[in-house]
Amino acid sequence: xxxxxxxxxxxxxxxxxxxxVQHSLARYADWVKDFKKGxxxxxxxxxxxxxxxxxxxxxxxxEMKQVAALTPLLEPIDGVAVSYIDSAxxxxxxxxxxxxxxxQENYKDDAFAKGKALHQTLLKNIEDFKPVSEKYHEAIQExxxxxxxxxxxxIEEAEGKTFNYYSLxxxxxxxxxxxxxxxxxxxxxxxMKKVAELETMIAQLKExxxxxxxxxxxxxxxxxxxxxxKYIRRIRDNVEYSDFEKKRVQDPATxxxxxxxxxxxxxxxxxxxxxxNRLR
Numbered sequence: 001x002x003x004x005x006x007x008x009x010x011x012x013x014x015x016x017x018x019x020x021v022q023h024s025l026a027r028y029a030d031w032v033k034d035f036k037k038g039x040x041x042x043x044x045x046x047x048x049x050x051x052x053x054x055x056x057x058x059x060x061x062x063e064m065k066q067v068a069a070l071t072p073l074l075e076p077i078d079g080v081a082v083s084y085i086d087s088a089x090x091x092x093x094x095x096x097x098x099x100x101x102x103x104q105e106n107y108k109d110d111a112f113a114k115g116k117a118l119h120q121t122l123l124k125n126i127e128d129f130k131p132v133s134e135k136y137h138e139a140i141q142e143x144x145x146x147x148x149x150x151x152x153x154x155i156e157e158a159e160g161k162t163f164n165y166y167s168l169x170x171x172x173x174x175x176x177x178x179x180x181x182x183x184x185x186x187x188x189x190x191x192m193k194k195v196a197e198l199e200t201m202i203a204q205l206k207e208x209x210x211x212x213x214x215x216x217x218x219x220x221x222x223x224x225x226x227x228x229x230k231y232i233r234r235i236r237d238n239v240e241y242s243d244f245e246k247k248r249v250q251d252p253a254t255x256x257x258x259x260x261x262x263x264x265x266x267x268x269x270x271x272x273x274x275x276x277n278r279l280r
Contacts, residue, residue: 007074080139081139167205167214171276214279220268223268
């Protein structure tokens with residue numbers, strides 16, 4: 001099926017390029033103090049930058065453009081896929097040129113001249129890549145959401161409202177909740193209703209789990225529902241964070257430790273996703 005062929009390539013290439021790019025830029029930012037200005041040539045430590053696997057770049061350029069041209073068209077992703085891979089390839093190629101430059105320690109021979117020039121190219125590549133990357137990720141999510149709803153309908157028609165049905169229904173609902181509450185502002189009252197609906201689904205899931213083998217997923221789903229409710233309630237009731245909590249919640253390493261916070265809810269959501277994937 002063309003639909004599956006397209007999505008398999010699109011998701012595979014996103015996974016092969018997106019996270020490595022983020023890791024590379026994070027490594028570079030470890031020693032470049034002012035990312036906008038770039039290296040000064042006076043740095044005491046030069047860590048360089050992680051390279052991107054070149055075969056991933058070239059293969060994804062070829063494969064993504066091939067499947068994007070297949071009919072029927074799959075919108076909204078076909079429209080942004082070519083722009084995504086072109087900008088990802090440009091960024092990846094610059095990163096790889098930088099990786100070779102710093103690995104060879106050529107900055108010791110040219111007083112960082114090429115390093116400074118490459119930094120300007122990098123900034124332009126990032127400026128082009130970031131908005132396209134966001135649109136591409138949103139398109140993947142939108143199509144996956146559609147696919148899950150179609151799958152849910154097929155399960156109901158084939159099996160009825162079984163464990164397979166309710167487990168997927170719970171995941172769809174939780175994903176929708178997580179997407180909304182990740183925003184800076186949202187309708188807390190409306191989301192409290194959504195969380196109540198999720199709680200009902202989880203109760204129905206428990207009822208059809210007759211053999212008890214999937215208790216881990218049910219427990220993690222119930223925990224997410226509770227963590228999401230606590231965070232939404234906090235927003236609804238305008239309960240502010242203490243100064244100590246504000247510092248912790250802004251730190252990716254400690255944010256989840258703050259009670260009734262979005263990072264705590266997100267951690268629980270990710271654990272639930274992991275448990276769901278183990279069902280398959």
